[in-house]
Amino acid sequence: MSTVQVEVQGLSKNFFDPSRGEVRAVQEVNFECRGSEIFGLLGANGAGKTTTLRTISTVLQPTAGTARVLGHDVVSDPVEVRRNLGFYSASTALYPRLTARETLTLFARVNKYPAERTRSRVEEMIERFGLGDYAGARIEKLSSGMKQKVSIARTVVHDPPVLIFDEPTVGLDVLNALDLQKAIQELRDDGKAILFSTHIMSEAERLCDRIAIIDKGRIRACDDLEGLRAATSQHYLEDIFVHYVTGNDTTA
Amino acid sequence: MDWTAIRLLYLSELRAAMRERAVLINGILIPLLMYPLMMWVMFSGILFVTARFESFASRVEIAGLPAEHRGLLERLEEDEGRIEITEVEAPTTRAATAYREEVENRLLAGELDAALIFETIVDPPGNAEVLLLSNGSSDPSQAARGRLERALSAERSAWLDRIAEQHGLEGAEWQVFEVRSNNLATGRQMGQFVMGMMIPLFFVIMIANGCVYPAIDSTAGERERNTWETTSTLATRRIHIVTAKYLYVATMGLVAGALNAAAMVVSFRSFLGPLLARLGGGDGSAFAFELPLTSLPVLLLTAVLLGALIAAAMMILAAFARTFKEGQSMVTPVILLVIFPVLVLNDPSMEFTPALAGIPVVNVVLLLRQAIAGNVLWLQLGITVLANGAAIAACLWLASRILRVEEIATGSFEGNLFQFLRQHWRPAGGKA
Numbered sequence: 001m002s003t004v005q006v007e008v009q010g011l012s013k014n015f016f017d018p019s020r021g022e023v024r025a026v027q028e029v030n031f032e033c034r035g036s037e038i039f040g041l042l043g044a045n046g047a048g049k050t051t052t053l054r055t056i057s058t059v060l061q062p063t064a065g066t067a068r069v070l071g072h073d074v075v076s077d078p079v080e081v082r083r084n085l086g087f088y089s090a091s092t093a094l095y096p097r098l099t100a101r102e103t104l105t106l107f108a109r110v111n112k113y114p115a116e117r118t119r120s121r122v123e124e125m126i127e128r129f130g131l132g133d134y135a136g137a138r139i140e141k142l143s144s145g146m147k148q149k150v151s152i153a154r155t156v157v158h159d160p161p162v163l164i165f166d167e168p169t170v171g172l173d174v175l176n177a178l179d180l181q182k183a184i185q186e187l188r189d190d191g192k193a194i195l196f197s198t199h200i201m202s203e204a205e206r207l208c209d210r211i212a213i214i215d216k217g218r219i220r221a222c223d224d225l226e227g228l229r230a231a232t233s234q235h236y237l238e239d240i241f242v243h244y245v246t247g248n249d250t251t252a
Numbered sequence: 253m254d255w256t257a258i259r260l261l262y263l264s265e266l267r268a269a270m271r272e273r274a275v276l277i278n279g280i281l282i283p284l285l286m287y288p289l290m291m292w293v294m295f296s297g298i299l300f301v302t303a304r305f306e307s308f309a310s311r312v313e314i315a316g317l318p319a320e321h322r323g324l325l326e327r328l329e330e331d332e333g334r335i336e337i338t339e340v341e342a343p344t345t346r347a348a349t350a351y352r353e354e355v356e357n358r359l360l361a362g363e364l365d366a367a368l369i370f371e372t373i374v375d376p377p378g379n380a381e382v383l384l385l386s387n388g389s390s391d392p393s394q395a396a397r398g399r400l401e402r403a404l405s406a407e408r409s410a411w412l413d414r415i416a417e418q419h420g421l422e423g424a425e426w427q428v429f430e431v432r433s434n435n436l437a438t439g440r441q442m443g444q445f446v447m448g449m450m451i452p453l454f455f456v457i458m459i460a461n462g463c464v465y466p467a468i469d470s471t472a473g474e475r476e477r478n479t480w481e482t483t484s485t486l487a488t489r490r491i492h493i494v495t496a497k498y499l500y501v502a503t504m505g506l507v508a509g510a511l512n513a514a515a516m517v518v519s520f521r522s523f524l525g526p527l528l529a530r531l532g533g534g535d536g537s538a539f540a541f542e543l544p545l546t547s548l549p550v551l552l553l554t555a556v557l558l559g560a561l562i563a564a565a566m567m568i569l570a571a572f573a574r575t576f577k578e579g580q581s582m583v584t585p586v587i588l589l590v591i592f593p594v595l596v597l598n599d600p601s602m603e604f605t606p607a608l609a610g611i612p613v614v615n616v617v618l619l620l621r622q623a624i625a626g627n628v629l630w631l632q633l634g635i636t637v638l639a640n641g642a643a644i645a646a647c648l649w650l651a652s653r654i655l656r657v658e659e660i661a662t663g664s665f666e667g668n669l670f671q672f673l674r675q676h677w678r679p680a681g682g683k684a
Contacts, residue, residue, distance in 0.1 A: 018666070059484050061658060083487035092485070093478035097268035106264050110257045111487040138271065158487075 002035035005162050005193035006056065010065030012217075013051050025051040027217040028065065033193045035161065038184065040208030041197040042241060048217040049197035050089070053166045056195065057087040069162050083112050086155035089166035096140035100131050100150045103139065104157045111158035125153040129183075145176045152183055156192075163187060164195045169203060181207055201237045211237070213244045220244040253495075257488035261496035262503075269466060269504065279462040279504045283512035286454070291523035309334035310396035311363075313355065316342025316370035320378035323410065327403040335399065342370060352383075359387050365396035368404075378411060439540035441625075443520065447541060448624040449598060451516055452617040455509050456594045459558045460587045462508025463501050464580075467566035470497040472579035475663040484661065494655055498567055498648070505559035513551055517543055543624060550623035550633070554616045557640040561612060562590060564647030571654055572672065574663050582668060593617065609635035612643040 013026040026048045033039040041049045054060045056067045058078040066073060072080040094103055104122045113121060126135045129149040134142055139150060155163060165184060169177040184207060188194055198204050204211055205225065212222040221228060221244050225237065234240045269275040317324065317339060328335055343351040348371070358364040367385040374380065382404070386397035416426045437445070474480040483493055520541035543551070565586045573579035593614045604618040609632040619636050622629055654672065659665035665672065 015664075054481075057485055059481055059662065079487055079489055082485055085485070087481075087485040089481065091478050092482040094482065095264070095268060095479055096477065097271040098264060102264065102267065106260060107486070109260050 002037065002191070002193075004032045004034055005070055006033040006039075006195060007068045008032065008052070008056065008065070009067075011052065011055060011062050011067055012064040013048075013055050013060060014063045025217050026055065026062075029214070029217075029219050031212050031219065031222055033162070033195055035193050036188055036191050037209045038188050038194045038196050038207050040204045040211040041195065041214055042199070042201070042204045042208075042211050042237075043197070043214035044199055044245070047199075047214045049199075049214055050166055051217075052214070053087075053089075053164050053195060053197055056081075057085055057164055058082055059087075083158070084160050084162055086158070086160045086163045087166070088151060088155040088164065088168055090168060090170040091166075092151070094139045094147060094150055094154065097138055099136050099138055100142070100146075100153070101126065101135040103150060103154055107154045108157045111160070113158040121157060121159070125157050129153045144172075145179075148172065148176060148180065152180065156187065161191070162193045162195070166197050167199070168196075169198070169200065177203075201241060205237045213241055215245045254488050254492045257486070257492050258496045258499070261486075261488075261493060262499050265466075265470060265497060265500035266503065269469075269500070272465075272469070274465050275469070275504065278465050279508045280511060282461065283458045283508045284515050286458075286512065287515045287519035288523070291519050295523065308392060309336045310392065310399055311336045311338075311365045312396050312400060313338045313340060313364055313367045314370075315340045315351070315355075315367070316373075317368075318370060318373060318378060318380060321380075321407055321411070324403055324407045327406050328399060331399050331402060335396075352385075355385060359385055359393065362387075362390065365390070365393045366400055368400055440542055443525070443541040444544070444625050445600070446524075447516070447520060447543070448621040449600065451513055451624055452620045453594050453598060454516065455513055455554070455620065456558060456590055456613070456617060457587075458512035459505040459509035459555065460562050460590050463505035463559065463562045463566050464583055464587065466501040466504040467563060467570045468573065468576055468579035468583060470501060471567060471570040472573035472576050475573075476575050480663065490655060490661065491652060494567075494651065498563055498651075501567060502556075502559040502563035505563055506555045509555040509559060510552070513555075517541060544626040546626065546628055547620075547623035550619060550628060553637070554620045554623075557637070557644075558590075558613070558616050560644045561640055561647065562586065564644055564651060565589075568647060568651050568654060569669055571651065571660060572665065572668050589613075604629060604632050606631055606635055609633075610639045612640050615639055 008029055008031050011026055011029040012024070015023045015025055017023050029048075029052055031039065041052060043049045051060065055062050056069065056074060058074050058081050061075060066075075068074070069081045070084045072084065074081050098106070101122060104125055105118060108118045108121055109115065126132055129152060131146070131149060131153065134146055139147060142150065163184075168180055168184075172180065181203065184194060184196065188209075196204075196208060208225075210222065210224045211228065213220045213228075221231065221240075223231065228237070228240045229235060232240050232243045234243055269279070312328070312335065314324075314337060325337060325339070328337060352369065355364065355367045355369070359367065365386070367383075369383040369385070370380045371383050372381040384397060384400055384404075387393035412426070416422070435442075474483060484490065486493065525541055566583045569582040569586060570579045573582050590613050593611075594617050597614060597617055602618065604615075604622055608618055609615045615632070615636040619629075619633060622632075654669075655661055657665065657672070660672070667675075
């Protein structure tokens with residue numbers, strides 16, 4: 001069995017909102033993710049998925065608890081965490097005035113990929129994601145499908161062992177979404193530990209090896225699909241999700 | 253410090269900036285082309301006015317010209333430009349008022365440009381009270397008035413010379429004062445004086461102008477484009493990302509200032525010198541626009557200090573903006589704040605004292621003016637470097653404190669610098 005790459009223990013994140021006061025976005029979340037695994041965070045909008053992933057990726061600081069990536073703590077060693085991590089989100093955009101090749105080179109170099117191997121790695125990514133004809137074009141000139149491919153390429157260009165995909169298919173058409181899912185599966189097969197958040201049940205069902213159902217900042221259940229089915233006596237993930245989030249049995 | 257990451261991010265910011273039209277226009281084209289364009293406009297304007305002046309004839313009417321002053325007509329015709337003179341008899345005393353009204357109406361209607369009425373002939377013969385009528389709101393009328401005044405003045409001098417001669421006096425005897433003025437400043441010094449008045453003013457404006465777009469673009473612009481989160485996941489400390497951005501903004505300011513100063517010197521030498529010579533009718537040696545060699549390091553130093561200070565101030569304010577528009581409104585006060593002292597100081601009599609050397613921006617302007625005049629005041633220079641260095645360090649310290657606050661780094665803080673200071677400032681080891 002692969003080693004644990006991401007460990008999250010008692011992770012909490014509070015925000016201060018001027019109108020609502022203290023908001024507890026994530027509360028005592030625990031999970032771990034291993035290599036060659038897609039770990040899904042399944043939850044409705046505002047459930048705390050993005051906050052959890054942003055905290056693991058060091059964009060946010062936890063209020064309590066710990067998160068470690070390859071043993072590096074997100075608070076005390078954020079640079080090492082980021083070096084071992086690729087973060088992709090539907091809301092993370094690319095620099096519009098750089099070309100695809102320049103973007104990949106920048107991310108490889110700043111993320112400490114060996115300088116002497118950067119050029120060949122960038123060309124490998126260009127080849128792998130079918131960017132050859134557009135590698136010299138500025139990002140702002142690319143179609144959204146091509147931008148998405150460049151985004152995935154820049155997420156993995158420094159060959160990080162851990163990847164985070166935060167609702168990656170939001171806003172994509174069916175074909176582009178399927179392309180992306182295929183790419184994520186390939187990355188899992190390459191041995192990466194993948195944290196994947198979504199609110200789309202079919203996507204989680206198709207991709208994830210294990211699923212954590214998150215609601216109001218808390219993880220309500222965490223197991224593989226078979227385990228969740230067994231625990232709830234429900235077959236469909238949608239029903240399982242409703243079971244944990246509302247406490248109602250939709251098949252009754 | 254992770255200088256590799258800083259260098260890579262800095263170069264990528266610069267590369268992206270060179271592909272942005274607004275940065276190229278504000279940071280390079282305007283500083284570079286402003287003076288040639290200004291000079292071209294001045295040249296064209298002067299040529300246009302000259303050509304226009306030469307193209308039309310001044311229509312003047314002279315009433316009651318005494319026989320002793322017929323030379324006035326010749327003097328008018330000798331003056332530059334065409335002239336149409338209508339000479340009329342002096343109106344009788346009874347008709348004088350009606351004649352004057354009629355002339356005034358023609359002047360106001362634009363049928364006549366100026367009129368000279370010899371109203372009363374007084375003793376001794378040749379002396380007269382003269383009324384010069386013109387329309388101050390009309391260019392041709394103003395030009396005609398000028399010609400009449402010049403001709404009258406010349407005629408008066410000639411008349412006085414003749415009278416003096418009749419009394420056996422030489423010109424020098426009745427002149428009392430014969431003033432001969434001699435400007436001891438060399439053409440080079442005159443040029444340096446003019447440049448000393450202009451370079452600091454535009455230098456500061458151009459550096460601020462060069463910093464504005466990059467400062468907003470690299471902070472609020474990143475948030476607006478959703479690239480800030482992408483940047484903040486890079487494997488380097490956030491302070492290194494900010495350092496790279498800061499160096500980029502300061503560089504753009506420095507480049508704008510340096511290009512502007514170079515363009516000014518070249519434009520002044522190529523256009524303004526010949527232009528002033530043409531206007532003054534001289535040989536062009538009155539103004540020599542050359543910067544002393546010693547001023548070049550000072551110019552570079554001041555560009556660095558100003559660029560670094562303005563960039564830091566602008567980035568502090570722009571850090572609170574979530575959109576480009578917000579950034580523009582937050583950064584505008586910095587521009588006004590740096591331009592105001594320059595406008596106030598645009599008095600050549602202002603002395604560069606050690607006390608003034610302690611005031612950022614003001615000290616840089618005065619140091620630059622002195623350097624252009626060929627003076628390097630070492631004490632003031634040292635104080636200037638220290639004062640600006642301290643101001644830059646304070647700005648960067650404040651910026652690092654601000655960016656440590658998560659709401660600001662993620663763009664969820666709703667407010668500006670002053671609201672931030674109110675909420676987070678704790679003098680004795682506060683929250684921030």
